[in-house]
Amino acid sequence: MKSPEEQQNRSGQPTVSVRFEDVSKRYADGTMGADSLELDCPAGKITVFVGPSGCGKTTSLRMINRMITPTSGRILIGRADVSTMNESALRREMGYVIQNAGLFPHRTILDNIATVPVLLGTSHREARVQALGLMERVGLDPAMGKRYPYQLSGGQQQRVGVARALAANPPVLLMDEPFSAVDPVVRGELQSELLRLQQEIGKTIVFVTHDMDEAVRLADQIVVFQKGGTIAQVAAPEVLLTAPASEFVRNFTGGDSGVKWLSLMPSSGIVLSLEAVVDVSESAAGSPSWRLLTDSDRGIVGWLRPGSSPRSLDVIPCRRTFTFGVDNMRAALDSALLSPAGLAAAVDASGNLLGLADLPSLEPAIRGQRSKIHV
């Protein structure tokens, strides 16, 4: 039997926990970046660090991959003490994603993704083949592999950043505000994509953000930091919102905001309909209302304008979908509000359409969950 520090994810790969044992970091000027941290980031789960600026989130994250050396205490990856690992073991164990992706500007996308495997001894050819597969996995067209970073949008660059961090198939993924530099719509898409990907890869993810909504949406466990590099509370999102350990946590997490609760409600209770869906191969005439046009595999083409026939391909892009049962009610509501039809588009893990839901039909699903909140 495996110890709690070393488990297997759904793909049968080993996953490891990240443990802080009485870890402190005192900078040269005496500032405490982290103070006596005791923390367990469970294997195969997403742990999100939140807290006001300067409270030690980045310091704590960077001590995991030794970009910052603790003054005292130790950090364990599974059973291995990080301070004793050599360079290649660190690279193999941990992927790192940062804001603005931090890609090498003079390398193609494929070579950016292939960087770590090549450093670890994989041939260029083999690493590029793997990189193509990873591009697909993070939702990028492999044809972009020959481009350079400046030829990609901010959101696409972030996806490359994630692919690069996953390239050596590390059990641990460290993400420091990875989605902060993109607009809110793209940010929502990247969050959905990460949740979808995590269902497949089941990595141990440690994620830093300033955004409480992002934390609630992504986290299995949230760590709230406070001034001086100490931890105010560690809890699952719903516990944090229902039972904040202090006034500071209540104010910081916004547990008294009704809208936040939407992020805790699963989307699986929504009743879907295919009524306003039309296939490109249909020779139907125009309809007075918006419809969602799909290809024959239920891939989304876009919102078909009222009055246009399916074959005209007179569409505007479907800006936001939600992954049914994976994304929360807030993502479903976003999807409906951002659609010209006022309809939320539910997709499966492959991004194919499952069905649509209008705003009134979201309400019963929200009502059904409301009673669970008032514990």
Ligand SMILES: Nc1ncnc2c1ncn2[C@@H]1O[C@H](COP(=O)(O)OP(=O)(O)OP(=O)(O)O)[C@@H](O)[C@H]1O
């Ligand atoms: N090299 C350094 N020398 C001295 N103090 C530092 C150094 N790096 C960080 N600090 C201080 O340590 C504290 C924690 O910084 P850290 O960057 O970890 O906070 P953070 O929570 O990630 O902040 P933000 O949300 O603004 O990114 C801050 O007071 C910061 O000013």
